[in-house]
Amino acid sequence: MATLFPIAQKFILHWGEMGTRWGINRTVAQVHALLFLSEKPLPADEIAETLGIARSNTSTSLRELQNWGIVKIVHVLGDRRDHFASMKDVFAMFRAIAHQRKKREIDPTVHVLRDCLAEAGKPKAADAHIRGRLTDLLEFFELAGDAYARLEKLPTPAVLKLARLGDRALRMVGISK
């Protein structure tokens, strides 16, 4: 699989670009795109060759993807090499990513905000305005975190229905007027 369909190539390049905007290494995103498109799990050396990157880089990128929980090692009979496969279910994949982002971004932020507010209680630590701002932010992040935690527990079809909620359904639950 050293040569790619031009379409695959186009997608892999775009995915790499998008990765950088999400604070994800371009190469990591490309490896992911390749695995996502691939019908079969791929060994690391083949990935390196196909994308034209160093074998060592591939190793690092694959590890990163495993940390995100969206790529798994697979073993192929009669082949000593590790093979790598991306999750197939797109919803599950983004759920995994969101899970990690919550852990890495929302949770620490909630923690810092709580710390700040705890200290802010002390006499000359902060004025009322700053306390107010931080409290607003904390409420937002707590709400977002909780909402996501609930969302994460829903099975894919339920998320689909939720995403498609229209005005009528919102009115039913008394959300829209």
Next chain:
Amino acid sequence: MATLFPIAQKFILHWGEMGTRWGINRTVAQVHALLFLSEKPLPADEIAETLGIARSNTSTSLRELQNWGIVKIVHVLGDRRDHFASMKDVFAMFRAIAHQRKKREIDPTVHVLRDCLAEAGKPKAADAHIRGRLTDLLEFFELAGDAYARLEKLPTPAVLKLARLGDRALRMVGISK
């Protein structure tokens, strides 16, 4: 305002770190944090001094924040300098950010995927498997984009209610079983 409350400092530093994880420049995020905490709009030179960054950098960062739509120029009577103020409403702020991210990330991705699939129709452009993968992804992004567009139109209290939707409410709309 050359000296900051220690708590403000702590928050600004954390916000800067978080920024980098979101593909946002650390300095840009710090400037935003400072403005978010500030009671009054601040002029650029004061921002530069408080954060210990070059005036030129401040200018660039402020422009970036204006592009995101979360910082606005404000004029103060009797002062020729531009002053800058962050949005106050946390929900509106994240709505603005989400709006931009959709425009910069979701929309172009949908576009590329449609392109790919259009080309994939041609004879030897791609195999059925790749077409399937790309179609899955496209459906996901279209759904996510649409869902967000609807979410964006809701006023803050409605979003609050939606975020707090519990199991019972989900069952009411027939989403959970």
Next chain:
DNA sequence: CTCTTAGTTCTGTTTAGACAGAATAGACTG
């Protein structure tokens, strides 16, 4: 028990992005 194959980690280099300071442009003031 040596040789090969696979995978990871280490090290030095490269590169893109962030940044400071200088140069520039523009707008107001006396």
Next chain:
DNA sequence: CAGTCTATTCTGTCTAAACAGAACTAAGAG
């Protein structure tokens, strides 16, 4: 219409991250 104040843009420097290739480790295979 000088002189000052403000903001932006330009240019060179610096730094952190990305990366390739080498060195190393581990695990079969003969």
